Every structure is written in structure tokens, then in C-alpha cells.
Amino acid sequence: MKIRIDIRRKEGLSDPEGVTTQRALQNLGYDGVTATHFGRTIYLEMEGDDTGAATAEVEAMCRQLLANPVIEDFQIEVVG
């Protein structure tokens, strides 16, 4: 089973990568871009085929290790 975890900085906390990239895009003349945010993605391959159980386990991994609840939100998706 393939799982994808999207991790994003909580709203309101600074996102230096996003801010810097937004500025760089402006400098290159891409004026149509009004906002840029960065996230990280973690792809897991897992044994078994119980998607419910897997999602629950991945949620535990995220809380424990993969995301930092102080500054990040995460989303889990079974992708294959």
C-alpha cells in the first residue's frame, strides 16, 4: 500500500521558504502568482491492505515523529 502524507506549516506561522520563493517569482516577472507556500511530502510503502488500519497507524506516526504538532498540520492519503 502506498501512502502519502502532506505536511504544511500552520497558518500564521512564518514560512520563510514560501516568502522567499514568492519574492523570487516576482523578480522573474511571474506577476500572476499572489501567494506561495511550502510543504513537505512523505511517501510510505506499507505492508497489508487494510487501509483503515494503515491510516490510523500513519496518523500515530505523524503525531509521534513525522510532523511537529506545534507548527505543522498534516493530511494522510492512500494513493495506491
Add this chain to the structure above:
Amino acid sequence: MKIRIDIRRKEGLSDPEGVTTQRALQNLGYDGVTATHFGRTIYLEMEGDDTGAATAEVEAMCRQLLANPVIEDFQIEVVG
């Protein structure tokens, strides 16, 4: 318009972050995880509603700045 860009290291290149995180998951007892890979995601907000034109423009941004075509592949998706 909201756009999501998924960027991943090309296949065959090593992914030290993935390997190290994989080992950490093992140490925490998550044995069901057989592989861990890292990617990054960039979320753009853009003016206009011509999705075709936007996608083409984002593709240009990726080649020029957002991704490193030498070692990364990217995928563009209109998400809202």
C-alpha cells in the same frame, strides 16, 4: 486558482532523508513500513481562471526556479 506542485527526487538517486527516517520509524516499532521517501510540495495561488495557461506558466516556473530538473521530477495539479 490554486495550484499544487509535487516535486520528487529522480528515481535511482539516493534519498538520505528517506533512509534515515525509515530507520527512525523502524526503531519506533513501525515495522509495517517498507520504504520511506521524501518530496516537497509548493502551493501557488494565481490570478485568472485559464487553467491551461496557468499550468503552462507554472511549468515554466518549475523549469526555471521551483524544481531542479537535473535531479528532480515535478507534477503540476490545479487543486482549486
Add this chain to the structure above:
Amino acid sequence: MTSMTAEPAHRQLGMTDEEYESVIEILGREPRPAELAMYSVMWSEHCSYKSSRIHLGRFPSEAPWVVVGPGENAGVVDLGDGWLAALRIESHNHPSFVEPYQGAATGVGGILRDIFTMGARPIAVWDPLRFGELEDAHNRYLLNGVVSGIAGYGNAVGVPTLGGEIEFADRYASNPLVNVMALGILKREQLVLSAASGVGNIAVLLGAATGRDGIGGASILASASFDEQSGAKRPSVQVGDPFEEKKLIEACLEMYERGLVVGIQDLGAAGISCATSECAANGGMGMDVDLDSVPVREEGMTAGEILMSESQERMLAIVEPKSVTDVVAVANKWDINASLIGTVTEGGTLRVRQHGELVAELPAASLSDDAPKYNRPTARPQYLDNLWAQGSDEAAAGDLADVLLALLDDPAIADRSWIYQQYDHQLFLNTVVEPGHDASLLRIKGTEKALAVSTDGHGRRCYLDPRRGAARLVMESALNVAVTGTKPYAVVDNLNFGNPEKPEIMWQFTETVEGMSAACELLGVPVIGGNVSFYNETDGVDIYPSPVVGMLGFADPMPENPPRLDRAEEDMEIWIVGPDAAPDLAASAFSRVIHGRLDGRPADIDTDLGPRVIAAATELAGSVPVLHDVSVGGVAVALAEIAIRSECGFTVGNVDWSQLWSEAPHRLVAVCPRDGLPELDVPARRIGTMGGATLNFLEHGQIAVEDATSIWREALPRRMA
């Protein structure tokens, strides 16, 4: 490189028909595919030095304090009381052009392995760099990527980067140079060499798993020129893992400390082929290697691929059977792989098996010892006569403020802190004089000893006269370490050149070797190692001949209060020490920045005064607060740098206009308290006094310290923003 071309396999691997014939002669048969792969990589220019080897013997490499000279992974010198220092320089030019971050990062990783292979703990890195002009966005991208890559790897692996140097010229636009030099220290009993002794000893592969990284990297990226097709070479990019390397360093040093290994070799270019064959050959032994024991990252790798892979962060240790358990335990402690992949055998044959089948069987020494050696033709380039004739040693008059500000705004002269503040340059608490000075000075904790290091290159000057240019680099580098109070002690060199198959390029090369050798002999400083990077050519355009000198200076004891650029104060006297030479403006910053010229013939070194000035500088450093050698930009720039760093103006006279910008060698600026300089056996004259808020050159004009400072500080960040 595609199968569409019906080229025979050896040519696809970059091997000539004659070279292929010699392989057949050595083996007495056609090579198997894996064997051909091994010869092709080991006999590449990068690994075999086939175009340069016959010339490198010219370098003086002996001195009583040399413990290990050229030929090993790093040169080693004796610092007394059981302390040794290891030094080595490498280039990572082509990989850094293909992918600047990873290219530079893996360059740092590679040079560090050369150092800890010797048993030394790496304690510092330097990064001599060359790029195209920063007006072009791609050149900025390359500079940014390279600096981030060095920072990303060097900082994380925990080795401080203590300096480097940088030049910009169009010639480097499609062929940037990324050289890296590393220094290590060790106690004598920890010195390890790469020889596999003892039949039955085990070859243990340590570190990262093997993937298809950089297959053909050595032979293809570094041994051929670039053209529009270079896109096809891109899959051979390697990704660096500083964390793995850090663990590898700690694990290896722990193994040495406990005496668990009898020999060790890093895996660089040509990976397992190179490491196994060199270990075996150096010990006069053979080796049986089992590729099934090599941990791989990808499925279905062929024997040739595993043998040629340049996956980073791997070492091959030779271990006595009784120590294997302990070696594996140390590896486990540091969470790195340890795989028993081979056994040392009698007789000099390297045998490699995969899936139980023999895939290679060859004389181990033939991969290195029987590599071809070429004495390529040389020819003095025709461009020289014209350029020499055109030169003028009179500096066209101009406005001092305009000229000086233009020079201070030049990215090759301006404040380099945009670069070195991205590097950890303090770790280990050794850094006494940090980057931003002529040389960085490191103490060795627990002793009174100190080492200074400077790296120097000057492609333009070497283009105008490679022999003089190279000799002057050695003298300048020596002066740079002397002004910190150390004595020039050893040299490593990195010879970055164009296509050696062109006689003009080969001439530049041999002239350089001659000039550098003569200057080292004059100073009595041995060359303890080096590196040659040929084929720095893109679309037929060669780079300037770009030798880089890395000079190690040594002091015992270290001066109590070594000179610094920021120690000048109000009322102090300003002196110029060194010959009152005729102006030397060929390849000067003045001609380049103000007049856009590159012509004339640079002055030669002064074989009498040069060494005496260096000795005088070492002496003066014991008591004088500021010593700064006069180099790029001449006396005017040297003085400006002192004023800016000390936040104090000055007034100087008695220097004529041409002399202000002249880059004639063997001179330094000394700033000292009122009672003057100590007695010297070299010329010295007082030219002015510190004080005030301007750089005041009397009849030539003046500018505010504040204005000079902001231009100089902003030049690089402004361009890179």
C-alpha cells in the same frame, strides 16, 4: 553513449584502440565486460593522470619533515612532539557545473575521506572557486548552488570551512572551477596507509549502500570536454549524505584508535574497482572479492555497475580476522553498514565474483601501474607575443575615488563574508584568525603550535605567463601564511587546465609545473600532493590555465597576538615592506576593472628579495599588529581593507599613481605603533599614518571610510540578492 552508435564497447567507455590492445596484452585474452569497465575507469585521465604523470615528478617533494609525500591519499608532514598534519586538494569542476549543490557537496565529502583515510581527523576545509561574471543569472545560480552545497555538506558533517578564494571571468562561465582542500591532524601512531597486508585479512566495506550513482563519472565527467550533448551525462549526478559521512568519520577514527584496521582506502572515483585494486597492489597482494556481499540500493545491478559505482560515503577497511567482530561492533554503534566483501590473497591477482561466477580476474597492479602514460606535444601559444607587446606599465590617470570605489565593488576584491558566513568557520575552537584575512590561522589545542593556510590562484596572470604566474602564486601564498606568523611548510596544488590534447594547453601545463617547482625549491617548501583537472573546455573554449596553490604555514610557538586586519588604530605608522619595484600592471585588477584589458607581461619573482621578504614577514608578525600582503588591487586596496576592517582612516603620501595599483610581488603593508618597525634586512619605507575618517591619498584624492566600507560590504550581497 547510446546503443544506436555501433561503436565498440571500449570506445563507448572512452578508451582508445591502443589502450584496448594493451588490456588484451595484459590479460592474454579479450577482457570480460566487468574487466573492461574497470580498465576504462582506472585508465581514465582522472584516475590515471596519463597526460600529466611524467611531468609531476618535477615537483620538489622532499624535506626532512615530510612523512608522506605525493601518491597517497593525502600528504603528511611532521609538526613535532608526535603531531602530524595531513593536507590534500581536489577538484569537482564538471560535477558542479552539472549540479552545483550536489557537485560541490560531494566534492567536500570526497576530500574529507582522503584525509580521514590517513588516520587524521579532518579539521578544516578551503574552497577555491571560479565562475563566469555575476552579471549573468546562470553564473549567480552556480555560485549560489556551490556555496550552499559546500555549506550544506561541510557544516553538517562537522568540519569548518576556513576560507578559499574566488575569481570571475567569462572563460569560466561554462566551466566553473570548484576545488576543495582539506586539512587534518593526527598523532603519529594513528597514521594508516592504504596497503592490504597479510594473506587472509578481510576487506570490509563500510558506509552507504551502492547505487548506480555516478557510473562513469570519473571517466566521463572529468576526462572529456563538455559540449551541447552534456545533458546526456546528467544521470551520473550523485547526492551527498553528510550525516552518513559524519558517522563514517567517527567510526573510522574509533577503529584507528583501537588499532582495529591494518589498512584503509576511501571509495572515490572508480569505487570498488579502485579501492580493492589499490589496496591489493599497494600491499603487493591479491584479493578475492564477492560482489554479492555488497549492499546495493537498486535491484539488478551488473558486476560492472557495482564495481564502477561512485556512490558516496563508503570506505574499504583491511582487517585482521581477529578484529572483524570489533570492527562490526563499532560500525553498529554508529549505525553504519559493515560488509565483509573480500579476502586478501597471495600472488597479486584480483578476482571478482558475482552470483558464484568469476566476472573479473586480473593483475591488481595493472589497473594503476600499467595505465598508459602520454608525453603529449607542447607548443608555445601564438597569442602571447601580441599580448606581451600590447602591455603598458603606466596606469592611465583617473580619479582616485572612482577607481578605488570601482575596485572595492569588484566581487573578486570585495568583502567575501557573504560566502564564508554561510560556512561554520569556528567549530573545534581552533580558529584564531578567521576567514577574511590573508590566511586563516588555527591553533592546535593542547600545544603551542599553529597552522596557517592560504589558497591562491590567478588564472589571468597565468594566461599571460604561466611560468611566472605559477611562481608568483607560490610566493604570494607563502607571504599570506607568513603574515600570520607562520613559516611556509608544505604545498599542495590543483592544476586546472583545458584540453591536454592541444599542444598550447600542454605548454601552459608544463610551464606551470616548472614555475611552481622553481619557486618551491627557492623557498625550500616541498609539494606533498596535488590534483590535475584537464578537459576544462566547453565548445572548444578552454579556461585560463588555473593552477591553485594551497600553502600550509607552521609556527611553534604561535605568536601571542597574531596580526589582524582590524588592529590598526589612530596614530599608528603605515609602512610598505618589500622591494621598490617597477609598477606591474599586467593582469592587474586596475587594468581589468578600469580598462577591461588583459595584456602585458607580468613581472617575474625576485629570487633574492622574495624569500627574504617572506622570512621578514614571519618575524614581524611576532610584534606588529597589522600585516597585510599587497596583492589584487595593489597598495591602494590593501590600505583600504585595513581602514575598513579597523574602522579608521589614514593619510599616505609618497606613492605615485601607478604604484598605487601595481601588483608587483613580495610586498606587504605593516601598521605599527609610533616607535616604528624593528630592524629588517629588506627594504621598508614609511608612507603614512592612521587616523581620521577618510582614506586620504593626498595629491591623488580621498574618500570617506564610510563610503568605501558600504561599497565593499555590499558588492557581493547586492549582486546575489
Add this chain to the structure above:
Amino acid sequence: MKIAVVIFPGTNCEHDVVHGLDLIGVDAELVFHKQTSLDGFDGVVLPGGFAHGDYLRTGAIARFSPIMDSVVAMADSGKPVVGICNGFQVLCEAGLLPGALVANRDLSFICKPVNLRVESNTSALTAGANVGDVVRIPLNSYEGNYVADDETLGHIEANGQVLFRYSDGSGTVTDDANPNGSARNIAGVSNESGNVAGLMPHPERAVEQILGSMDGLLLLGSIPAFFDLVGAK
């Protein structure tokens, strides 16, 4: 007193911290992260470096090292637990300190001395200093940008848990003096009782005049000073 200095794989400032503690006469010993006990130690320092390569997130993996249970126990017992740079990041990840550290505002690594104004003198890193003191200490980090939500920031300010702010040489806290974009110029914080303290810049790099500054001795010296203080309670 005796202090443990922890080595995670990727840590690199451990010997420098021991050297600094040595100079102020504090007995310090290196402890490998796979050890589980801190028995016999009166305090612990998590030094700088790149534990686990800073992969995943800085400090994230290190906090699960075997030694960390004992570090938490030591924190709970009120003994000094100090994190410097990467060690600070580990303490935040472990939830022993509020907030988190993210990439510098300019997305580049910064190695240079900075000025810090001391904001509280009741912690394991400031017990020997005075509020308002300005110290010059080298910064050396890529992820030194302190973030926390507004509520947390308000709370730690009200509680005296902000230990240091980036300032100019005279102690004025300005935007210009903020090297990395840290929220409210915060360079170091403590827990509520002050025994757990973290700081981005490296006091152990400012312990001898020949290295450019000795101000770090004041901060390192606060560890025994704090220990004496709570011991006396």
C-alpha cells in the same frame, strides 16, 4: 557538580562544550545517546551539531534516542538541562521547551557573532548574569528562526521564560539586529521553572580572548550558578 554532554550521531560541538565547561572548572563527561542512564550527573547539556543529519526536521529523530528518557527525568527533577543550537532544537521537539525552530529568514546558513540582551536571570543559562547585560556570542545555524504562536509568545514573555533577544551592541532590540527572523527577536527560552534552557548561539565558542570573546563563560557559568541556587532552596 558533574555535567553530562550528550553525543547524538551527527552532533559536533560536544568537545567544544566540554572545553568551555572545563575552563570554568565544571567536571563534564561525554555520554553516548544509546546510553540510558544519567545517574551520577547533576545536569546535562545537549550540544550543537546536526543530530541525525537534521533530516526529517531538526531535532525530530534525536528526541527518541535512548538517553532522552533520562534527560526528561532530569528536567522533571529540576536539575539543569541545557540545549545549545541543535540541542535547543531537540529540547523543543521533545516538548521540554515551548516553540520550534525553522529555516532562517534569508534561507542561508549564518555563522557570525551576534549581540544578545539578557532578559531573565533565573534560568540555567542566565543565573549568573544580570537582566540587561549584553553578550557577544557566535551564531551558527540554518534553522535558528524561533517560531511559536502568539498565545505561546505572550505566555512565555509574561512568565519570564524569554532568556535572550538579539539586540544591537547597546542592548536595543531592533529588526536590524535580528539575524534570522526569530519571533520577537527571541534567541533563547526556558521552561517555567528555568531549569530547562535553550539558546541558538554558541556560548562555548566565546570562552577565550584568542577566539574573539569570553562572554560565553557567563552563560556556561550560569549552569553551576543555577545549580547552587536551586540546591540552596
